[in-house]
Amino acid sequence: MNEQIQEVLALTNRWVKRLSREKFSMLFTLAQPMIFWLIFFGNLFQKAADIQVLQAPNYMSFLAAGVVVMTVLNNGLAGGIDLLFDKENGFLERLMSTPIKRSSVILSRFLFVMAITGMQILVILAVAFLFGVIPETGLLGITVILLIGMLFGVGLTAISMAMAFTVKSHGDFFSVLGFLSLPMIFLSSALVPLAAMPGWMQALAFFNPMTWVIDAVRPLIIAGWSQALPQVGMALVVLIAFDALCLYGGAKAFKRSVG
Amino acid sequence: MSSSAAIEVSNLGKVYDSVEAVKNLSLTVQHGEIFGLLGPNGAGKSTTLRILITTLNPTTGTATILGHDVVKEADTVRRLIGYVAQERAIDRFLTGREHLLLFAELYHIPKQEALSRIASLLKLVNLEDDADRVAKGYSGGMKRKLDIACGLLPHPKILFLDEPTLGLDVQSRLNIWEHIRQLQQQGITIVITTNYLDEADQLCDRIAIIDRGEIRAMGSPKDLKASLGGDGVWLTLSDATPEILNQLTTALQGLPFVRAIRPRENGLDIRVDGPEKALPSIMETTNTIAGCRLDGIEYHRPRLDDVFVAHTGRSLKDEPPASTET
Ligand SMILES: Nc1ncnc2c1ncn2[C@@H]1O[C@H](COP(=O)(O)OP(=O)(O)OP(=O)(O)O)[C@@H](O)[C@H]1O
Ligand SMILES: [Mg+2]
Numbered sequence: 001m002n003e004q005i006q007e008v009l010a011l012t013n014r015w016v017k018r019l020s021r022e023k024f025s026m027l028f029t030l031a032q033p034m035i036f037w038l039i040f041f042g043n044l045f046q047k048a049a050d051i052q053v054l055q056a057p058n059y060m061s062f063l064a065a066g067v068v069v070m071t072v073l074n075n076g077l078a079g080g081i082d083l084l085f086d087k088e089n090g091f092l093e094r095l096m097s098t099p100i101k102r103s104s105v106i107l108s109r110f111l112f113v114m115a116i117t118g119m120q121i122l123v124i125l126a127v128a129f130l131f132g133v134i135p136e137t138g139l140l141g142i143t144v145i146l147l148i149g150m151l152f153g154v155g156l157t158a159i160s161m162a163m164a165f166t167v168k169s170h171g172d173f174f175s176v177l178g179f180l181s182l183p184m185i186f187l188s189s190a191l192v193p194l195a196a197m198p199g200w201m202q203a204l205a206f207f208n209p210m211t212w213v214i215d216a217v218r219p220l221i222i223a224g225w226s227q228a229l230p231q232v233g234m235a236l237v238v239l240i241a242f243d244a245l246c247l248y249g250g251a252k253a254f255k256r257s258v259g
Numbered sequence: 260m261s262s263s264a265a266i267e268v269s270n271l272g273k274v275y276d277s278v279e280a281v282k283n284l285s286l287t288v289q290h291g292e293i294f295g296l297l298g299p300n301g302a303g304k305s306t307t308l309r310i311l312i313t314t315l316n317p318t319t320g321t322a323t324i325l326g327h328d329v330v331k332e333a334d335t336v337r338r339l340i341g342y343v344a345q346e347r348a349i350d351r352f353l354t355g356r357e358h359l360l361l362f363a364e365l366y367h368i369p370k371q372e373a374l375s376r377i378a379s380l381l382k383l384v385n386l387e388d389d390a391d392r393v394a395k396g397y398s399g400g401m402k403r404k405l406d407i408a409c410g411l412l413p414h415p416k417i418l419f420l421d422e423p424t425l426g427l428d429v430q431s432r433l434n435i436w437e438h439i440r441q442l443q444q445q446g447i448t449i450v451i452t453t454n455y456l457d458e459a460d461q462l463c464d465r466i467a468i469i470d471r472g473e474i475r476a477m478g479s480p481k482d483l484k485a486s487l488g489g490d491g492v493w494l495t496l497s498d499a500t501p502e503i504l505n506q507l508t509t510a511l512q513g514l515p516f517v518r519a520i521r522p523r524e525n526g527l528d529i530r531v532d533g534p535e536k537a538l539p540s541i542m543e544t545t546n547t548i549a550g551c552r553l554d555g556i557e558y559h560r561p562r563l564d565d566v567f568v569a570h571t572g573r574s575l576k577d578e579p580p581a582s583t584e585t
Pocket of ligand 2: 304306
């Protein structure tokens with residue numbers, strides 16, 4: 001067990017080093033494009049948005065939850081990319097020829113992606129704070145947001161890693177990624193509340209785990225505990241089912257690929 | 260599992276989707292030898308190695324490393340081996356030293372011990388000055404050397420090197436051969452793959468010639484060459500009438516060191532045991548035959564390529580240079 005902790009930490013350390021050396025990608029990771037979504041769309045749609053429909057004091061505060069969860073989505077779905085490159089250039093095989101626990105590589109990736117995602121959520125909430133969005137549920141609410149975000153991130157990262165182990169080329173990987181992420185965003189309550197959607201979109205959004213996650217994060221920011229708690233409960237149920245499914249699929253793909 | 264063998268492979272087979280990459284391959288590697296898998300691109304060398312280092316499961320057959328099955332006891336096997344991949348398995352964003360430190364942690368080598376091993380390995384592969392540069396800026400040869408250092412870090416009992424000198428300059432190649440011989444002196448068993456004939460010839464104690472997934476011949480380079488029937492002496496006559504050739508053949512057949520005589524264009528191909536006595540005696544014999552005038556005499560020592568041709572029907576040298584690496 002101790003040995004595995006050493007392995008996971010050593011491998012996580014590698015991801016951190018890589019990120020810190022990829023200056024460009026670091027800039028984009030930390031000064032997340034999502035922040036621009038928040039700032040530009042938050043202000044842009046302020047006039048267009050109907051406060052009655054949003055049930056939020058302004059569009060920025062409505063959008064904050066969506067941007068937080070979109071960040072989780074992007075990070076999670078991109079979580080397997082480095083493993084994909086490791087697989088393609090032979091580094092993964094090199095790692096697998098050492099006597100490490102097979103799961104250490106995967107665990108290091110989860111640890112790293114979750115840490116980065118957590119930091120980004122905090123950055124987004126801080127930017128929103130500068131624009132006057134103050135979470136109604138305070139620090140405890142932020143902790144719950146982090147927890148929900150990570151639970152969602154685990155499943156997404158598992159999907160991404162499963163894809164990395166399964167695809168034949170990285171072209172395939174990025175096509176599937178693009179195919180997945182936009183509908184996940186637009187067919188959810190990230191940008192507009194479900195109530196404002198046409199019926200068929202509502203129906204699809206209902207089956208999108210994103211919707212459930214956003215609908216739990218949003219009241220934590222704009223409403224308060226009494227409205228948030230039941231939503232958080234629902235989200236937890238959905239996420240546990242979602243994660244179980246993704247981890248199962250991920251484990252299968254991993255076993256098939258590295259034995 | 261016989262006690263003397265370091266590696267025992269029996270009836271190994273691997274099928275990828277539809278490609279049969281390795282077919283019914285059996286071989287034994289003894290303790291302390293340098294064993295070479297020689298074959299053209301796509302012969303199945305890397306596939307065989309991948310099975311031995313436990314990262315690929317065989318479709319059929321078994322393999323054991325120091326008595327441990329590569330599938331059932333993969334974890335034990337991984338503790339006994341070192342591996343240097345054919346692709347340079349290098350993380351461009353890490354420095355050379357960071358690679359070694361990473362692997363030291365993965366092998367759970369105690370910190371002090373790790374630092375001293377890393378220092379001596381960097382010295383061995385001559386990367387001390389570049390150890391703290393990010394590998395992105397390394398040349399191909401430097402990456403290869405770093406790869407080799409990583410493979411040696413765990414002090415393996417058996418070291419697997421997949422085309423260790425691919426793409427290296429002559430000097431680096433010789434250096435790596437030298438390292439490999441030193442490792443052998445320390446008692447490490449070494450398996451390398453190569454498609455360089457001279458590498459197999461000069462470095463390996465024994466080789467297996469592998470082509471299209473099958474072993475075609477196996478033995479020491481010397482024995483394999485000897486099995487071709489000795490060295491060749493090629494005579495070219497200025498007036499090669501059947502009559503003269505017949506007389507000459509009869510006369511030569513009596514000589515003790517002559518193994519076989521075959522006709523060739525305008526002359527004979529004489530297989531002999533060694534050049535020292537053979538050449539003068541052959542010259543003398545030609546002089547005793549009336550009308551027999553020598554136009555040329557060529558001494559031809561069989562090369563490994565001849566062995567390759569004899570067993571596969573084509574020349575390894577005729578292969579187009581490796582454009583894609585797998
Ligand atoms: N992952 C794979 N999927 C499908 N086919 C493969 C795979 N890896 C290798 N092959 C096929 O198996 C055969 C043997 O490949 P292998 O890499 O073992 O050859 P090799 O002897 O190492 O060649 P080289 O000298 O080019 O490295 C080839 O026909 C190759 O196309
Ligand atoms: Mg190969």
